[in-house]
Amino acid sequence: MRSPHSRPSTAIFGVPHSGVARGFSMIELLVTIVIAGIVFAAMVPFFANALDRTSEDELRVDATNIAQDRIEQVRLLDYAVITEPNLNTTSSTFGDGRFGPTYTLVGESRPYAITYEVTPPSESDVPQKLVTVSVSRPGSDYVTTADTIVQNPSAGNSSVTDEEPTDLTMTVYFDNWTYVDSTGVTIRRVHTVDSAPVATTTPTPAHQWPTSTNQEVTWTGLTGGPNYTYTIMCESSKASYTLTAPPFRMWTSGRLKFDTYPGGD
């Protein structure tokens, strides 16, 4: 062992040595090696931890991917069946078997756990639903969630149907009926079906003529509402032009007057 007094003074770079210079002792060397070993060993967990973090990131990416995919799957469902009991079912028939509480990636032994939360959980007649998908790995505290709002496709549509009024009557009277041309009075109906107008003449007979005993013409059994548009026409023998009641829709029975000789008698 070296005594404190025997420690050599340095003679390097012009500094003079003392008379005796000794190296490290065995104990000093061993202590140094042990300390260095401990320091290096202490650094290993940092590297190992960094690798663990990388592995955890992969798990999170996988969990996020599963959650997003399930959101897309939910959005392909019909609105009415998006309920919490349905989505969390273990049945292999619901949603063509693409839902369920677990999902196992290829090459993995532990499945991911999946839970669905729907707000409100079971009601179908609501304007919108909030769907939250949570994906976690058993044994890990980390949970990935993804959510989406699904709008009710029929929200905003009126539940009241516009009933078509039927059996309506339209009466036309004249000033003066004698000037009504021999071609008579015509009523023309345009029926709009699936946004496509289809012209029909109805009802039969479409043509009528006023007479001395019945100076009015009347059509009965007409259907009103938004899908039927009517036009009434007649020729005036006095005025030599066509009288036309503009295209109109009927909601009630009505009467209208044709002036067959405007400005005349």
Place this chain on the structure above:
Amino acid sequence: MPAHGIRRPRSQAGLTLIEILISMIILGIISTMLVMGWINLQRASATAVRSNNARASLRDAMSRISVELRGAQPTALPTASPSPAPLPPVSLASPMEVQFWSAFNSSDANTDGSGMSALRPTRIWLDTSTVPPAPWNPACRTLYWQRDMDGDGSFTDAGDKSVVLARNVANDIIADASEGTAYTALFRYGYRPSEDDPVEWTDNSDSSLDLETVVAVSVRLIIDKKMGGTPNYADLTTTVRLRNAGGE
């Protein structure tokens, strides 16, 4: 003996030979442990880098597939004359291949305002028959994106485009227990048998699917992150709604 101005002491007592030998042995053991640990860390780091790169490639491929499929178009505008009838966006559907009409990334996509003139048959397919060259894993296959530029039905003409989307794809060697198949379908197709029916899914391995009814495609891409040996898979899945499919 003075050298460079350094004066040595008259007497220097160093370590004995035994001490030096013991120290060297201990140091050797510790050094070996450290070097082995360092090598293992290097290997682990290289594995992590390779895994991350493989996953990045996987995500890129999946992103490209999603974007293109989502924008697949029928061959005519809805208001166009019914003669000839427009073809549906998806023109071929099988477990390892999907063909569709796409104007994605086309420079003349809007020359006529509709993009119709730029539509080309496009396919994403797994070449299950060709063993990839080294260094790629020979047990796996390569996923391609290809576009038939002249519309002659062939994807391998001189002017046609071809891009490798992903390598080391393992879908055709991994069984799907839930579906009972010896492979894991790369593509599964969501369809509505009729307008009011719920969406059902098939990989269309029997080619019985009416392509007019396809409304979504589910893509599951599995790659082996290693070049050989014990496989280490990355498994990514996504579901794509076809924006221009009928009924959607």
